[in-house]
Amino acid sequence: MPNTPIWSLPYPALSDSPNVPTDMQALAEAAESAIASVDAEVAAVDEKYAPLLVNAPGCLLLKTANQSIPTGADTRIANWTTTDGYNDTVGGLAMADLLTGVVTIRETGVYDFEFRGVFGAGVPQTGRRILYITRNSAAPSASNTVAANTKVPTQDSAVGFPVLVRGRRRFTVGQTLHPVVWHNQGHDVDFRGDLFAGALQWSVQKVRA
Known part of the structure; x- marks a missing residue:
């Protein structure tokens, strides 16, 4: 058979x-x-x-309030209103600081991270909008920028411009991750949550050792 x-x-x-x-x-x-x-x-x-x-350690930070971002200045998103989900404490130590948005790595390993929000509308739309994830410093540079994403508006918008940066990298115990925003619109621009609803989101999650 x-x-x-x-x-x-x-x-x-x-x-x-x-x-x-x-x-x-x-x-x-x-x-x-x-x-x-x-x-x-x-x-x-x-x-x-x-x-x-x-x-696995991880955290999800949410922010419902807008934050005004001055033109041409690296600005760290601060005053997050809540942290939700994941295992935010490892060995009794919180990964996330709600006041500063800084996430401290508590276990060496490979992590997924994501930072997203919307640059508010302004007329006319000019310049660039950039989201950074930086390591061990809130000032983006070639050596400490973990990931970045740039949006260059090609036309005016009445609702704003969403930008998302995400990635997967290996981090070691004690390193800190910072969500940073920059633009050169020429005047202050609000940075907020999703286009029509929802909060700013900043998440870090360990995926493997």
Whole structure:
């Protein structure tokens, strides 16, 4: 009796004598064995990664109030109103400072991070809008900028310009991450949450050791 190439499930060939009960039993036993092997692999993955997913340090900061950003100045987003979700405390130490928005890495590892918000409308729209994530300093530079994203308006907008920066990097214990905003519109611009609803969001989450 031949078998399938991947899971070795048996099936009758045209030359085999018909025997439905025997053939069905062979197929059922082979399928059960294949399922058991998959279950074992899934269990091994769960055992390896479940503790990380449950206990991994991370934080989500939200800010509902607008913040005025002066033109041409690196500005750290401050006075976050709440932190939500994730495992914000590791060894009794909070990762996030709500007053400054600074996140302190409490465990060495690889982290996902995301910072997003909206530059308010202003007419005419000129210049650039940039979000930075900086490491160990609130002043962006070639050496400490972890990630950045730039928006250059091509036309005026009545609702504003959303910008998002995200990435994945390895950080070590004690390093600090700062969400920083910059623009050169020529006058102060409000920085706020989503276009129509929602809060500013700044999140950091460990994904692996």
